[in-house]
Amino acid sequence: MEWTILGAGALGCVMTGLLRQRGESVALMLSERHRGHFHPSLELITLTGAHQLIQSRPRFPEHARTVECLLVFTKAYQVVDALKELRHLPASTPIILLHNGLGVAEKVQALFPNNPLLAGVSSHGAIKERDWLVRHTGKGETWLGPLNDAAKTWSHLVKPLEKALGHAEWSDDIALHQRRKLAINAVINPLTACNNITNGQLLEPRFADVLEQLSEEVYQVMSRLDGDKAETQDAFRRRLQQVIELTSSNHSSMHQDLAHGRPTENEYISGYILANAGNQPVPVCSQLYQEIERKSGTAKPAQRMQH
Incomplete structure (x- = not known):
């Protein structure tokens, strides 16, 4: 074949x-x-x-x-x-x-x-x-x-x-694997793109608070979608830490797209979190989504996110 x-x-x-x-x-x-x-x-x-x-x-x-x-x-x-x-x-x-x-x-x-x-x-x-x-x-x-x-x-x-x-x-259940990858991407991609840093720099003390809050927002939304197959919050944090460490010298795909003036996958990563947040507050994710849209010159009205 x-x-x-x-x-x-x-x-x-x-x-x-x-x-x-x-x-x-x-x-x-x-x-x-x-x-x-x-x-x-x-x-x-x-x-x-x-x-x-x-x-x-x-x-x-x-x-x-x-x-x-x-x-x-x-x-x-x-x-x-x-x-x-x-x-x-x-x-x-x-x-x-x-x-x-x-x-x-x-x-x-x-x-x-x-x-x-x-x-x-x-x-x-x-x-x-x-x-x-x-x-x-x-x-x-x-x-x-x-x-x-x-x-x-x-x-x-x-x-x-x-x-x-x-x-x-x-x-x-490939959709579970897709959601788990998206959860990692929804933390690493927008943070590294907005701050123009490598993945490993997310572990610097200056990013500790925003990393913690964004991780919490993403976990709450995605664990609700995973239902009884949801991983624990500690397991998610360990997985996130491992990916950041293993790719510490890498630039995320969203960082690279933004740096080279290309469209980003923002709508399909952070936008997916926002679209599925329901009543769950996701202020950091929302702010990063808007910032990526602004930087890429494709800013949309806030209501566009809730599709």
């Missing part, structure tokens, strides 16, 4: 490299700006610092009918528009969403009601140093699971992913 990767950003390119290293067939679905240009080899800097040239097949939207398995690594706000281009995608082709944040899957399901729809959650680290040069900065866990009934028979995709990534597991 050939894997087709939509979204040639840092993680999408690193995943391309890791799959190719294990002999998997991989195609990159490219955007219009690459049409007519020579498709260069992808250069992957491995965890050991070695440089490897990675070959993949270039694909464009008109090739959608040949796609056997689609891995979507675009930003959350790009997913729907990117998939609209693939209107000839066979109804039997699984679509695997691997973006940050939540709130997109429902729109994809409406676009492709018959396709197996899956979600992936990965904690691999990746940095795009320049076009077609990416660095793998850290190994992590990868979880895959179904978002609709048609996807429940696709657990066999885990085996080749496990060989390529070092860890991959199937979860029938």
Whole structure:
């Protein structure tokens, strides 16, 4: 089977490299700006610092009918528009969403009601140093699971992913993994983006109070959504501390997007917390949401958040 990767950003390119290293067939679905240009080899800097040239097949939207398995690594706000281009995608082709944040899957399901729809959650680290040069900065866990009934028979995709990534597991409750990743992102991303710092700097004493309050807000909202599967507050704090320490020298994706003048996934991370807060007060989360919107030049009225 050939894997087709939509979204040639840092993680999408690193995943391309890791799959190719294990002999998997991989195609990159490219955007219009690459049409007519020579498709260069992808250069992957491995965890050991070695440089490897990675070959993949270039694909464009008109090739959608040949796609056997689609891995979507675009930003959350790009997913729907990117998939609209693939209107000839066979109804039997699984679509695997691997973006940050939540709130997109429902729109994809409406676009492709018959396709197996899956979600992936990965904690691999990746940095795009320049076009077609990416660095793998850290190994992590990868979880895959179904978002609709048609996807429940696709657990066999885990085996080749496990060989390529070092860890991959199937979860029938992938939404739980998505929410737990979002809870971490909803603390780290806006704080590092607004303060222009690395993840590790969040552990400095000056951020202790705001880190504590934001963690409390996020935990209260997400634990209510998790119901009887909610982790304890202490477990959440330990997990948050561990992620900050493991990624201490990294800049969060939201920090990078803001620093480079790109749109952010604010609406799908902090915006998701605000939309699901109900009567729970979330003043810090709300303030950070508005600040990110202001910094990115997309400020919205306050009521926009409660969708």
